[in-house]
Amino acid sequence: MSEEDWVPQPPALNRGPLAVLDRVVAALVVVGFSVMTITIVIQVAARYVANSPTVWSEELAISLFVWSTMLAIPLGLRRGEHLTLDLVSKFIPAKVERWLGLAVAVTTTVTLLILGWLTFGLIPAGDRQLLAGIAGGLGIQAKVSWVYMAVPVGAALSAIFTIERAVAFFRGRLTVLNADADQAVIDVLDSEVGDVEQATREGHGLLDGATGGQETGSSPAQRRAADDSSKEA
DSSP, X not given: OOHHHHSOOOGGGSSSHHHHHHHHHHHHHHHHHHHHHHHHHHHHXXXXXXXXXXXXXXXXXXXXXXXXXXXXXXXXXXXXXXXXXXXXXXXXXXXXXXXXXXXXXXXXXXXXXXXXXXXXXXXXXXXXXBOHHHHHHHOOOOBHHHHHTHHHHHHHHXXXXXXXXXXXXXXXXXXXXXXXXXXXXXXXXXXXXXXXXXXHHHHHHHHHHHHHHHHHTOOHHHHHHHHHHHHHO
């Protein structure tokens, strides 16, 4: 599977340092959710099959979930695929809608930066607390601050990608600031269904052609035998 298939990026944003950063973040999200899933399976098996629950799996799964989620948020923002409400935008002129999109991008960026800054202030307190399960079960002196750091990192990446998409939108490199992710999925599925139907029709056409060729190419003796059979019937 090609990179474009599993980490799709807007064509206008698929080059440059931020595109590389996007791919790295996407890979980390995949690894994070995969390891989290494996950890949860181990936790369930240890508890209900081996009757010997682990002390580290829950904290590790939660930590991976927080990090994976905070890294996935900027990916959605860069693609404009987060949930949006169009109750206002679909009733206003296109020029006004562009400025409304700018206001939404600015509000999103400011909110994310505030969230990241406030969470960053909790790092010193979290640095004094250990994740007891991971420390005791895996021997890693993991601190609560490691989990807290996911919020400012994710907020900073989200702000960067939001600004990047807004700039590309106002430069005309993107046609929409926020894409309808559900409609995009529907369009892809419709396209795939159309391809399958076309391939099916072509396959039936080839089969019919082959069958017709076989009938046309039958020997005279076979045709006489078929005529005799029809007369007797």
